[in-house]
Amino acid sequence: MLTDSQKILVQQAAIDLEGIGEQRFCLLCRQPELLDSASDAELVALLQIANALYRGGEPIISDADYDFVYLAELKKRQPDHPLLQDVEPEPAFAGKTVDLPTVMLSTDKAYSREEVERWAGRIEKAAQELDKNFVELIFKVTPKLDGYAAYDDGQMLYTRGDGRKGTDITRVFERGLQVADHGQRGLGAGEIVVSRSYFDANLAEFFDNARNFQASVIKEKELDEHAERAIADHAAVFYPFAILPCWTGLWVELIADFETIIKDIWHKLDYDVDGVILEIVDDQLKQAMGATRHHHRWQLAYKENLETAEVTVIGVTPQTSRSGRITPVAELEPVRLSGALLSRATAHHYKMVLDKGIGPGALIRLARSGEVIPKIEAVLRPAEPAVPTACPSCGHELIWDNDYLICPNNLECPAQISNSMEHFFRVLKNNDGFGAATIKKLYEYGIRRVDAIYALTAEQFESMGFGPKQSQNLVDQLVRSRHEAIEDWRFLASFGVFRMGLGNCERLLAHYTLAEIFNLSEADIVAIEGFAEKTAAVITEGFAKIKPLFDILMGLGFNLTATQNQATDNAHPLAGKTLVFTGTLHSGSRDELSKQAKAKGAKVGGSVSAKTDYLVAGDNVGANKTNAAREKGVNVISEQEFLKLLNGDGI
Known part of the structure; x- marks a missing residue:
């Protein structure tokens, strides 16, 4: 279950756990193989909560898991979902909310060389339209820091917030935080980070992870002694992107030596890095390519999981699902990978177990990326697999259905x-x-x-x-x-x-x-x-x-x-309108109010999009959320105004 501090972060982000339930949320985080059973609304709620926890320094799933598994599932189901189009919001910290000097967008992501080449193809097309020679363009590659995004204009330091409005956190400089590499103030966008080796040696005992520590630097009214010492030792710094180490060169050079360049830049710094940033440096081309609401088109984050582990399989345990499919779970010698102690990995099905030789004594390469967490990336030394013939739950004889072993005893298992x-x-x-x-x-x-x-x-x-x-x-x-x-x-x-x-x-x-x-x-x-x-x-x-x-x-x-043939008054002010509820509501639960709205002919969505007519805002809704809705042309109304509409009155 969520800790008290995690619940506070969810509350501060104005996210209602009711849409998924705490127990269900935690279950899906622990067992991503159950995502097939999650509704679209549950998946969206999970992503919103996980993002709030991650950015608040209390992550419940890793950044890689968020991208490769949960976000990938939403892209597969709803590629145009608003959650994929807008900047993922940072949590609100103590301080006044102000307009950012410049828009701070997210970065589009790629997970394969092929995706990077398609991105370069779009740059080449844009270059041709400007009559520029693509082969002469200069590309730049820098590390993608995994810290807290911020913007320093020389007078004030801002959090990224929703990309357009952030929070004034200048206090971190007043506490002694320095710019990395003895840099000057006012160098624009960057990240608050802590040295990886310093964290492991001095802070790991007191903080769960680096993000947890970084959040304490921003949030705490009074720093604890460990944070004060890290700042005094210049282990925690603000690192402007402008002074990051980089590789620059032509596209033909980049793609010819892609793996080496990426690996070299990835490991240049003693800070947490979760990828590299590729960008074009031609200002005219940047301006022409522009940006979406989510990211700049001239920039791309390349991410992959470079960390793997070789581990021995102790055994394979069969588990029976609700549908009767038998899922093979590999029991492993415990291994730490990507910050987590792992002792189990799920194989897709028993055909995979047979084909690859996943049995007791097999040596496998494990990675925390892909569609299953963790993923069996390769079998390095096969072993004789033990394939069950009877259901582990009821003992009934199993049958094969394509790649899957099935227990047909659905009425008695x-x-x-x-x-x-x-x-x-x-x-x-x-x-x-x-x-x-x-x-x-x-x-x-x-x-x-x-x-x-x-x-x-x-x-x-x-x-x-x-x-x-x-x-x-x-x-x-x-x-x-x-x-x-x-x-x-x-x-x-x-x-x-x-x-x-x-x-x-x-x-x-x-x-x-x-x-x-x-x-x-x-x-x-x-x-x-x-x-x-x-x-x-x-x-x-x-x-x-x-x-x-x-x-x-x-x-x-x-x-x-009944859904079908519900009598709808087409003249009712809510007929044909799309609503989204947010915040704490007092006149009934979200489900109850949704039912009443649907009875009047309205549609109720789980998140705001350009097709939303009304965002019904209860209590404890952040300004970022309502401002973002208004920017999309959505009418933000109060609960009382919604009740007037529900009763057939105007607002």
């Missing part, structure tokens, strides 16, 4: 049943107390279906080892989950049909009612935008499997709000 029951309550989201621990205990006492849970009395809960008060609370929560209004698409998604997450359920039920979906043909589903033929076949098969349980639960009288 403990892992599949427990995971499915937990999934139901987690997605339903109108109950408390039915997490993994509760579900595990219920399973141990013979409870195998969700409908059986709803039939339990307080006395029966007590007989299973729950306390009297907890037992009554669990019964009350079951009553609540039936009586509290819930969208029909959320109810359908809770059954866990493959390919039927929250988004697809809402899309389907906008065309058909719950009663109709079980009679749909594959052709009916394919006719709906967003559904493919292969997906439709899986969905119809999944609906047939859940039909008996679905009918029983429907008989319990859930209070479902």
Whole structure:
């Protein structure tokens, strides 16, 4: 779970944990292989929270994991999502918010040589339009420091903030912080960093990581003795980009010796570096290429994970997922890599285990990059793999489905049943107390279906080892989950049909009612935008499997709000409008207000984009967020103004 200091950072960033839940957030951070089960809204919330924690000096996932796994997943799902288009905001520190002397944008990222070559191709095209000879252009490569971005105009030091407005942190110079390499003030953009060797020798015992220390330099009203000494020893400095060591030369020289140049620049400094910056130095070309809201087009950050480790596999443990797939988890001799102590790595499937020889005694190369954390990059010394023939949860004989081993015993397999029951309550989201621990205990006492849970009395809960008060609370929560209004698409998604997450359920039920979906043909589903033929076949098969349980639960009288054919007053001021809620709301939960808005014909989004009509701002919303919304042409309204619109009045 989050620490108190991490919760404070989330609060300061005006991010509402309610959209994902603390337990769910931490689970997805620990087990990125579960990202497939995350809704788009959960993924966006995870990225926003992880960014706030990382930039606040309390990271819960590494920068590489954020880029390679979680952000990559959003790019795959929604390549045009606003989160990918705007500058990732720095946290607000104590001090007044001021306009930056110049816009400080993020940097576009590349993870392969091919992406770098495509970027150079765009520069060549822009050069041709200006009648410049591309082969004569000078490129520059500098280290990409991993510190706190700031801007020094000689009088004031600013945080980057949202790229346009930052916080005055001139106090860090007043505390004795120096410019690196005895440089002068006023050299513009740079980063507050601490010497890597100094941190390891003098600070690692007192701070979790370098970012945690760097944040203390900025945030603390009074520095502790360790920070004071680091500043006095000039180990912590402000490093302007203008004086960074660099390589300059022609494109033909850069690409011909790419790996050597990158490696040399990457390791030039005794500071944390998470990549290199490539840029063109021609001012006219820079101006012509310009920038997006997120990054300069003439600049690129090249990032890769250069750190790997060779480690011996102790064994491979099979785990059964909710869908019945058997996931191979390699148990490793503990190794420290990219700042984390690792003892496990997930292989994609058992076909990979067989093909590569991942068994006890195998020597593998491990890297913390790619789509799985950590990634088995190569098998250096294969060993005889042990492939299970029976499900580790129920003992049923396993079958092969393409590359995957599958347990077909979905109706009796403990892992599949427990995971499915937990999934139901987690997605339903109108109950408390039915997490993994509760579900595990219920399973141990013979409870195998969700409908059986709803039939339990307080006395029966007590007989299973729950306390009297907890037992009554669990019964009350079951009553609540039936009586509290819930969208029909959320109810359908809770059954866990493959390919039927929250988004697809809402899309389907906008065309058909719950009663109709079980009679749909594959052709009916394919006719709906967003559904493919292969997906439709899986969905119809999944609906047939859940039909008996679905009918029983429907008989319990859930209070479902229908999506399809909802009566909408087209004259209502919210009809056809797109809303996003932010901050602390007082007239109801975010879910409740969203339901009321949808009932009037509105759409409710998870994040602000140019298509958003209203940002409904509750309490504790930062100025950066509202200003960014206004810059996109979004109307920022208060909760009271929203309620007026909801009632059909103007604002």
